[in-house]
Amino acid sequence: MIGDLNLKQSIGSRTFAFPTPAWVVGTYDSEGKPNVMTAAWGGICCSKPPCVYVSLRKATYTHGNIVSRRAFTINIASEKYVKEVDYFGIVSGRDVEKFSISGLTPIKSSVVDAPYVDEFLLVLECKVLRIVELGLHTQFVGEIMDVKADPSVLTENGVPDITKVKPIIFAPGNRRYYRVGSCLEQAFSIGKKLQSNQL
Amino acid sequence: MIGDLNLKQSIGSRTFAFPTPAWVVGTYDSEGKPNVMTAAWGGICCSKPPCVYVSLRKATYTHGNIVSRRAFTINIASEKYVKEVDYFGIVSGRDVEKFSISGLTPIKSSVVDAPYVDEFLLVLECKVLRIVELGLHTQFVGEIMDVKADPSVLTENGVPDITKVKPIIFAPGNRRYYRVGSCLEQAFSIGKKLQSNQL
Numbered sequence: 001m002i003g004d005l006n007l008k009q010s011i012g013s014r015t016f017a018f019p020t021p022a023w024v025v026g027t028y029d030s031e032g033k034p035n036v037m038t039a040a041w042g043g044i045c046c047s048k049p050p051c052v053y054v055s056l057r058k059a060t061y062t063h064g065n066i067v068s069r070r071a072f073t074i075n076i077a078s079e080k081y082v083k084e085v086d087y088f089g090i091v092s093g094r095d096v097e098k099f100s101i102s103g104l105t106p107i108k109s110s111v112v113d114a115p116y117v118d119e120f121l122l123v124l125e126c127k128v129l130r131i132v133e134l135g136l137h138t139q140f141v142g143e144i145m146d147v148k149a150d151p152s153v154l155t156e157n158g159v160p161d162i163t164k165v166k167p168i169i170f171a172p173g174n175r176r177y178y179r180v181g182s183c184l185e186q187a188f189s190i191g192k193k194l195q196s197n198q199l
Numbered sequence: 200m201i202g203d204l205n206l207k208q209s210i211g212s213r214t215f216a217f218p219t220p221a222w223v224v225g226t227y228d229s230e231g232k233p234n235v236m237t238a239a240w241g242g243i244c245c246s247k248p249p250c251v252y253v254s255l256r257k258a259t260y261t262h263g264n265i266v267s268r269r270a271f272t273i274n275i276a277s278e279k280y281v282k283e284v285d286y287f288g289i290v291s292g293r294d295v296e297k298f299s300i301s302g303l304t305p306i307k308s309s310v311v312d313a314p315y316v317d318e319f320l321l322v323l324e325c326k327v328l329r330i331v332e333l334g335l336h337t338q339f340v341g342e343i344m345d346v347k348a349d350p351s352v353l354t355e356n357g358v359p360d361i362t363k364v365k366p367i368i369f370a371p372g373n374r375r376y377y378r379v380g381s382c383l384e385q386a387f388s389i390g391k392k393l394q395s396n397q398l
Contacts, residue, residue: 011346076217137250145212146209192289
C-alpha cells in the first residue's frame, strides 16, 4: 500500500454522486390542493418492507404536506417532461398551482392520501414509515404500498423497463439532466466470469 | 377529477424505481482486510451536513464492518468496470478477497477508517452519522468528509462531470446495468419557460 498512485484530487465535503434521480413528489396540502415538487435526493432504501425515501428542506411546501398527510407519491417522469420536472423544482406550491400551470393532471391515489401525475408512466404510492432529521434536509422514508405503471412500459414479465420509462437523471455538480443510455450488461451474471479467478 | 384516464396498471408493492446506482462500498473488517460490495439502494440524503446512505442486509459482510468501523467509502465505478462491479455484488468478503481476485487496488483513506478503490474515478469518504433499521435492510447514513476525484473527470469549475465519470446505472425489474446517455437540459433553467404561464 504505497498511497494513491493515480493522485486523486480532494474536492471537498460535497454532495457529488452519480446517478441521482429527478423525481416528482406528489402531495396534498391541508386544504386538499394537489402539489408536486422535484427532488434529487431520493432512492430505494429497503426491500422488505419495500421503502423509498425523499429528502426535503423544511422550507419546502411539500415538507409540511408530508408531515400532516403522512403520505406522498414518487412520480417518475419521462424525458419529454424535462421542462415540467425542472419547473416543479423552481417554484413553490405555496405561491402557485403547479398542476394547472403545467397542464398536467393530478389523480387521487386509491391507496394513500396523495395525488399522482396521470401523464407520468411509473408511480410509487407511499405511506410515511419514518421521518429522519439529518440537518438541512429531512428524510421521509415511505413504505411503497403499490406501484402503478402504464402498460406500455412493462416487459412481458410484468416489470417496468427503464428504456421505456425513459427516466431523467440529475447530475449534481454541473446541475444538468441526462438520459439513460444503452444497456451495458445483465446484473448477477457478467460478474461470474471473475469467479474463475477464485480457483 | 374523473379517475386515471390512462388506466395505469397496479404492479404491486415492490422496489421499482429508476434510476438507482450501482455503487461499490469500501470497508475494513475487524482484522483490517479491505472489502468491497456493490449496492443499488443508495443516494444523497442531506446537503448540510453533506450525507449519503447505503442500505444493506444484515447478512452482508459489509454490514458488520460498518457497524464496527463506523466508516465506509462510496466508490463510483466507470462503465469499463461493470464486470468487477457485478462480481462485488455476487460474492461475499467473508469467503473471498475481492480486491485480490479483481486485481483492483485498495487505498487507505486519509480521512476515514475505510479503503477506497484506486482505479475508480470518484470516491466519497464517509463517517457513519446515523444507522436506521428499516426491515430487511439497515440504512447507513454517512457524513461525506471528503470527495476524491481523478483530475481527468473534473470540469473547469472543479466539479465532477458525469459524462467523464461514466457511472453505471442499475435498473431494478429486469436487473440490468445501463450507461448514462446524452444531456437533456440545464437544470434550474429550462423550467423557467413555464413561469410565463403563471401570468
